[in-house]
Amino acid sequence: MSAETHGVLYPARLPSFRRVPPPAPLEDLVRWFWIPEWDIAAGRTSRQYLVAYPACNLVVQPEQVSLTGPTTRLSYRDLTGRGWAVGALLRPAAVPAFVDPPADLRDSELLLDEPQLHSAVVKAMRIAEPDRRHREAVETLSEWLAERALPVSGEGRLANAMAELMDSAADVRTLHDAATRLHISPRTLQRLANRYVGLAPVEMIRRRRLQEAAQRVRLEPDASLAQIATELGYADHAHLTREFRDRLGFTPSAYRRGVWPSTQSL
Structure with missing residues (x-):
């Protein structure tokens, strides 16, 4: 990407x-x-x-x-x-x-x-x-x-590691996945996200996955939406479509066709 x-x-x-x-x-x-x-x-x-x-x-x-x-x-x-x-x-x-x-x-x-x-x-x-x-x-x-x-505290560096993991590890799909990889408790992970990011860990994971989905829908016209959904950890094509509609206001099919959001102004 x-x-x-x-x-x-x-x-x-x-x-x-x-x-x-x-x-x-x-x-x-x-x-x-x-x-x-x-x-x-x-x-x-x-x-x-x-x-x-x-x-x-x-x-x-x-x-x-x-x-x-x-x-x-x-x-x-x-x-x-x-x-x-x-x-x-x-x-x-x-x-x-x-x-x-x-x-x-x-x-x-x-x-x-x-x-x-x-x-x-x-x-x-x-x-x-x-x-x-x-x-x-x-x-x-x-x-x-x-x-x-500056300087950055040890907890601050741990918060950085959390964000890097959430943003880059495609196999991290749940709160427990992330906590296990960081060798901390889910409660500690939630506290770090609250203090240093302002979003829940699950929301950080969803954001990364949505960014990846949008990139692939745009750049891989021959890949089916069902394939993209499966490879990114969505339950199915319908799940991917709901996520697009709820978060972006349009469907992945509309996005692939180049249909812009209704608020587009030129």
């Missing part, structure tokens, strides 16, 4: 988009930095749909600095005019430095009063040369995060 488009439902509509790995000191705090830039024709809107990772994001934009919480449903953003964002997909260990518990930020965002950070990133993003402006913006955000969220 493409790391650039995993979770993006309509990648053909992406603006210029770059993911930047974190510097070594921040590897326990940030999964990656992401920088979209766009220039949309006057009078038009580009709506970006996402099945977001079960995580918080720190985002600097021309008008504000914000922390967005984990989502429980399909999310989108309408892009108009010219703009950019510099974001950090936070690892669980970074989250308590900003919000406790993160469940308070489900499907919402918190504006942060950080004028110095904001002005420094805006200044970096005014640099004409793309590689340099991206590098300086990421360095600025990295320094600020290091001061705010």
Whole structure:
């Protein structure tokens, strides 16, 4: 699967988009930095749909600095005019430095009063040369995060391991599967998810599986939906269809045909 488009439902509509790995000191705090830039024709809107990772994001934009919480449903953003964002997909260990518990930020965002950070990133993003402006913006955000969220505790690293397992292990399908692999009790796993992610472990597993299902439905036109459902651990084709409809608002068949959600605006 493409790391650039995993979770993006309509990648053909992406603006210029770059993911930047974190510097070594921040590897326990940030999964990656992401920088979209766009220039949309006057009078038009580009709506970006996402099945977001079960995580918080720190985002600097021309008008504000914000922390967005984990989502429980399909999310989108309408892009108009010219703009950019510099974001950090936070690892669980970074989250308590900003919000406790993160469940308070489900499907919402918190504006942060950080004028110095904001002005420094805006200044970096005014640099004409793309590689340099991206590098300086990421360095600025990295320094600020290091001061705010380092050092990382042992429990924070365990929470990171939990999230990595949930996101990458296709054979982890239940709470008990995950607890067994991490050598902790189901109760401890639930506590970690509550404090560091804001979603229940089973919801994290469902999100990974839904991301994978959407990617395969789009990229494997010859694979039957029943086959995809079975290989990803759904009970059957109907189970996959219900999950799509309940979480995304449309069926996998409609998605494969390129039918966009009814809220699409152009």
